[in-house]
Amino acid sequence: MSAAKPAYTRPLDLRHGHVDLGHGAGGRAMSQLIADLFVRAFDNAALARGDDGAVLPAPGPGERLVMATDGHVVSPLFFPGGDIGSLAVHGTVNDLAVMGARPLWLSAGFILEEGFALAELARIVASMAAAARAAGVQVVTGDTKVVEQGKGDGVFITTTGVGALPAGREPGGARARPGDAVLVSGTLGDHGMAILAQRESLAFESQIVSDSAALNGLVEALYAAVPAEAIHVLRDPTRGGLASTVNEIASQSGVGFELDEAAIPVAPQVRAACELLGLDPLNIANEGKLVVVCAADAAEAALAALRAHRLGAAAARIGTVVADERCFVQLRTPLGGRRMVDWLAAEQLPRIC
Amino acid sequence: MKYVTEFRDGALAAGLAGAIAREVEPGRDYAFMEFCGGHTHAISRYGVADLLPANVRLIHGPGCPVCVLPVGRVDMAIRLALARPEVILCTYADCLRVPASDGLSLLKAKARGADVRMVYSAADALALARREPAREVVFFAIGFETTTPPTALVIRQAAAEDLRNFSVICNHVLTPPAIDGLLSAPAAAGLARPRLDGILGPAHVSVIIGSAPYAFVAERHRTPVVITGFEPLDVMQAVHMLVRQVNEGRAEVENEYTRAVTAEGNRKAQALMADVLALRARFAWRGLGELPASALRIRPAFAAWDAEAKFGLEDRPVPDHRSCECAAILCGAKGPTDCKLFGTVCTPETPMGACMVSSEGACAAHYNYGRFRDLSPVR
Numbered sequence A: 001m002s003a004a005k006p007a008y009t010r011p012l013d014l015r016h017g018h019v020d021l022g023h024g025a026g027g028r029a030m031s032q033l034i035a036d037l038f039v040r041a042f043d044n045a046a047l048a049r050g051d052d053g054a055v056l057p058a059p060g061p062g063e064r065l066v067m068a069t070d071g072h073v074v075s076p077l078f079f080p081g082g083d084i085g086s087l088a089v090h091g092t093v094n095d096l097a098v099m100g101a102r103p104l105w106l107s108a109g110f111i112l113e114e115g116f117a118l119a120e121l122a123r124i125v126a127s128m129a130a131a132a133r134a135a136g137v138q139v140v141t142g143d144t145k146v147v148e149q150g151k152g153d154g155v156f157i158t159t160t161g162v163g164a165l166p167a168g169r170e171p172g173g174a175r176a177r178p179g180d181a182v183l184v185s186g187t188l189g190d191h192g193m194a195i196l197a198q199r200e201s202l203a204f205e206s207q208i209v210s211d212s213a214a215l216n217g218l219v220e221a222l223y224a225a226v227p228a229e230a231i232h233v234l235r236d237p238t239r240g241g242l243a244s245t246v247n248e249i250a251s252q253s254g255v256g257f258e259l260d261e262a263a264i265p266v267a268p269q270v271r272a273a274c275e276l277l278g279l280d281p282l283n284i285a286n287e288g289k290l291v292v293v294c295a296a297d298a299a300e301a302a303l304a305a306l307r308a309h310r311l312g313a314a315a316a317r318i319g320t321v322v323a324d325e326r327c328f329v330q331l332r333t334p335l336g337g338r339r340m341v342d343w344l345a346a347e348q349l350p351r352i353c
Numbered sequence B: 001m002k003y004v005t006e007f008r009d010g011a012l013a014a015g016l017a018g019a020i021a022r023e024v025e026p027g028r029d030y031a032f033m034e035f036c037g038g039h040t041h042a043i044s045r046y047g048v049a050d051l052l053p054a055n056v057r058l059i060h061g062p063g064c065p066v067c068v069l070p071v072g073r074v075d076m077a078i079r080l081a082l083a084r085p086e087v088i089l090c091t092y093a094d095c096l097r098v099p100a101s102d103g104l105s106l107l108k109a110k111a112r113g114a115d116v117r118m119v120y121s122a123a124d125a126l127a128l129a130r131r132e133p134a135r136e137v138v139f140f141a142i143g144f145e146t147t148t149p150p151t152a153l154v155i156r157q158a159a160a161e162d163l164r165n166f167s168v169i170c171n172h173v174l175t176p177p178a179i180d181g182l183l184s185a186p187a188a189a190g191l192a193r194p195r196l197d198g199i200l201g202p203a204h205v206s207v208i209i210g211s212a213p214y215a216f217v218a219e220r221h222r223t224p225v226v227i228t229g230f231e232p233l234d235v236m237q238a239v240h241m242l243v244r245q246v247n248e249g250r251a252e253v254e255n256e257y258t259r260a261v262t263a264e265g266n267r268k269a270q271a272l273m274a275d276v277l278a279l280r281a282r283f284a285w286r287g288l289g290e291l292p293a294s295a296l297r298i299r300p301a302f303a304a305w306d307a308e309a310k311f312g313l314e315d316r317p318v319p320d321h322r323s324c325e326c327a328a329i330l331c332g333a334k335g336p337t338d339c340k341l342f343g344t345v346c347t348p349e350t351p352m353g354a355c356m357v358s359s360e361g362a363c364a365a366h367y368n369y370g371r372f373r374d375l376s377p378v379r
């Protein structure tokens, strides 16, 4: 930022201004956008240096680094319970958390569409900063590009995160064993249905609110209550919902699952919306739910730890890992019959994350 | 609270299952067809078959709108969407993946540059036309009597607003002629149709048309009908009622779904349909062949909103994929696993036939919910 003659700079019009191609061109306009919006909102020393990258301390002894990345193209940009900014933080923080890592730093790449209102961008960036603060991570480096009108959808955000993995934690999709317990941290399908309801302007009696949240606190609470080696798999069931997540684990681990449908928590309004649209809540995306596969003798303690946390009040034990080399996920229906739970087939679902 | 209700459902289901088991006569085989894809889905989704005695068989019927849609109709929509860049072709999600000729589907046509969009309702399509005055919005309408009134309504609304950039490709079909076709002597396909001891009648369709139009099934075909709701407990209750009819040698139209279905149906919806739509002389169903007076077209008074008239569309009939057994499955002559392509070439990701596309299709239902039964589990 040229500090030459600040008095001669026209301040960024965050109220009525719009993104123009200059904001991505590398000149004064871009530098101003970065300084007045991003650096101010994310407010940390690494970013404030204004260099091309962030210099970060090495992890503690015995710790390894975990890195994850996630692109966000959700439409609408604002939805009940969040927006693309908070989602972009939660998405990557959760990818790190389910690896067992403590998320530390994020990078943020913005692709802005020419003509996008700066006021909306400011709202998104503020929400991102708040989400990062709440999750205890810092946005330490970033990038901004502007595409011509019609070539984007307002804003796309890609975040990459780095976290530290404490010694002894090794959760992984291939580690589910027959006899393991399967837990979820709360109601399923909230995020996907919140987006769908908003997009389709479906009027329900009570609004469906996205569950978008950072799961690192919940994961820490779990590790505090249960020996690390008892936690075999952690996942956040995002796109494709619980069904795809459990099928993924089944094929990675070479096991089957038996779930109990009556035990799977689904909010009544999400259930009603699913009925209306002919969707299965097990296929609907979540952005703040944790699936835990753990040793059976640790299940009680794990469930209690989840339930004691703000984000896990509705946690439930929903099934068991079984030996099945076909890797089928079976479900006992409330009626007493059985069926398979399959991957979500290539459905034409709108952009939800 | 909902767990309690569901637990009660389980207890009720067990009670009904017990009642059915006590009532069936051991040496007898009961073959009931659920006409509707909605029932097929509910039966598979809740594992209803697990609760029925071995000699009570449920056979999937042709009541899946996407499944009975002839390929020629989809081809017609694809040709239109590819040929005219001003057209936005919109339809229900299930229609998008129906395999059409030349390896195409509406979704693949979209990838080739056609403007194809998914809508949740006919009203969404109309709203799109209002929003895009410079484009031609064409709604590809499918379904039985349930989705027909909304289609008729948007045509009437478009006419009232004189909204000239909106039109409809009408593929609506009728339930009673399909049941008649099923129970009559095998049609051109020459398939041996199974013996049917009773029919589970549609839920939502019957809300519109009422129970009276099924009288011929009992009278002429001597086949019992029980109209039933889409809840799994409804289905079990209806199976119980059908078992009783068979045991007592009765063939009547009974109504399990009295909470929604009356004898005369929804008069207002019927009047709306009659105002805008008229019978086609014949319609070529997939699986059932050509059936007279079994489908609807748009009345000439609304020709400006009839895409077939407006764009001079041509319906060229196309034979089904050679190895696809959809036709036999749709009339109950075969089951999904009788098809060589099932689960190998044909899967929900790569459907070869329409029965694998819609979640109401027999093949998709078996693939998604039931295929674990085909191979014995390894414990």
Ligand code: SF4
Binding pocket: B323, B324, B325, B326, B329, B336, B339, B340, B341, B342, B343, B346, B347, B351, B352, B353, B354, B355, B356, B357, B363
């Ligand atoms: S498995 Fe596929 S190809 Fe075979 S009958 Fe079913 S839909 Fe048709």
